[in-house]
Amino acid sequence: MALRTNVRETLRVLVPAVRRLRTAARAEEAARRLSALGPANWSAQRARLASDAEKAAGARPIDPRVLMLRIADALPEDAVVVDEGITTTASLHGLRALRHARAHFGMASGGIGWGIAAANGVSVALPDRPVCALIGDGSAMYGVQALWTAAHYRLPVAFVIGNNRSYRILKERLVSMRGVEKHIGMDLRDPAIDWVGLALAMGVPARRVSDAADIAPAIREATGRAGPSLIDAVVQDGFGE
Numbered sequence: 001m002a003l004r005t006n007v008r009e010t011l012r013v014l015v016p017a018v019r020r021l022r023t024a025a026r027a028e029e030a031a032r033r034l035s036a037l038g039p040a041n042w043s044a045q046r047a048r049l050a051s052d053a054e055k056a057a058g059a060r061p062i063d064p065r066v067l068m069l070r071i072a073d074a075l076p077e078d079a080v081v082v083d084e085g086i087t088t089t090a091s092l093h094g095l096r097a098l099r100h101a102r103a104h105f106g107m108a109s110g111g112i113g114w115g116i117a118a119a120n121g122v123s124v125a126l127p128d129r130p131v132c133a134l135i136g137d138g139s140a141m142y143g144v145q146a147l148w149t150a151a152h153y154r155l156p157v158a159f160v161i162g163n164n165r166s167y168r169i170l171k172e173r174l175v176s177m178r179g180v181e182k183h184i185g186m187d188l189r190d191p192a193i194d195w196v197g198l199a200l201a202m203g204v205p206a207r208r209v210s211d212a213a214d215i216a217p218a219i220r221e222a223t224g225r226a227g228p229s230l231i232d233a234v235v236q237d238g239f240g241e
């Protein structure tokens with residue numbers, strides 16, 4: 001039976017009612033079911049994901065799961081994430097606990113290009129909160145000019161570019177859905193995009209991070225600033241580089 005109700009008010013009535021019906025046998029059964037859920041709950045899954053990621057901690061380019069793990073651990077508790085990281089942020093929900101209602105803004109559909117500008121908007125709306133925008137390099141190229149806006153309004157946004165030098169998700173889907181190994185027009189190489197140069201040109205301080213050990217200090221520094229900054233995070237492209 002589905003009920004549409006106010007959760008808090010309903011639980012106030014429901015919990016005492018269930019308690020009245022509870023026998024010793026039922027209590028035992030409930031405890032058994034609760035302990036069976038333990039290994040499947042979010043924290044247990046997070047621990048497994050984190051320990052898998054840790055095994056790749058030394059990889060260069062950086063494994064995207066390691067990038068997410070370090071960012072999840074380094075972000076202040078009140079940080080707001082704007083997520084247009086596509087494949088780079090695929091593991092984020094498994095690694096970062098959502099501790100408040102506005103902890104995360106992500107994709108409602110597949111359209112890309114909104115992330116940098118949306119992070120600016122979120123920062124304007126929530127001026128006391130550090131904002132961390134995780135943006136794929138391909139997605140970032142659709143709206144990179146909004147970095148200038150962040151500099152102009154001195155918005156405290158830490159932009160992180162998931163720099164895998166490609167449209168990785170499109171390549172992966174061609175492989176998984178059509179068995180196509182030849183990928184045309186999906187590389188952002190030759191020439192490589194100079195993310196640090198692009199950001200600096202628009203007045204946003206920037207640095208490149210190629211070593212996983214530098215992620216956490218870079219994130220702490222970026223989220224502690226009064227204005228915007230950008231981290232060019234060099235991650236694996238999923239196809240051997």
Ligand SMILES: Cc1ncc(C[n+]2csc(CCOP(=O)(O)OP(=O)(O)O)c2C)c(N)n1
Nearest residue numbers: 086087110111112136137138139167168169
């Ligand atoms: C407006 C728009 N144009 C094109 C696409 C098709 N598209 C989906 S994902 C993607 C590439 C994303 O690349 P990137 O942001 O670098 O993420 P990655 O897959 O490399 O992690 C493109 C071009 C889209 N979804 N929306």
Ligand SMILES: [Mg+2]
Nearest residue numbers: 137138166168
């Ligand atoms: Mg990419």
